[in-house]
Amino acid sequence: MSSTSFAERIEQVPELVVQAEARLGDHDFSGAIALLEPAFRAGIDSLDLSSALMQAYEGAGDTARQEALMAVVLQKSPSRRSS
Numbered sequence: 001m002s003s004t005s006f007a008e009r010i011e012q013v014p015e016l017v018v019q020a021e022a023r024l025g026d027h028d029f030s031g032a033i034a035l036l037e038p039a040f041r042a043g044i045d046s047l048d049l050s051s052a053l054m055q056a057y058e059g060a061g062d063t064a065r066q067e068a069l070m071a072v073v074l075q076k077s078p079s080r081r082s083s
Contacts, residue, residue, distance in 0.1 A: 054066050
């Protein structure tokens with residue numbers, strides 16, 4: 001179990017996304033996934049994190065995971081909840 005609190009992990013998201021985007025730029029898709037998946041699994045589902053993770057899945061050729069993540073993001077979307 002991580003010693004950091006949920007709030008501390010949320011504060012780390014922008015830095016994680018920047019690091020992941022750098023890896024995406026270097027075509028290190030598995031590295032970007034390794035950075036982002038733990039945060040997403042921990043319940044941190046910011047739009048920036050989710051978008052970067054979808055790009056990483058796409059770059060890695062893992063369309064099944066990309067589509068599954070997209071479905072989760074769409075289901076959590078505020079506009080869907082108010083419908």
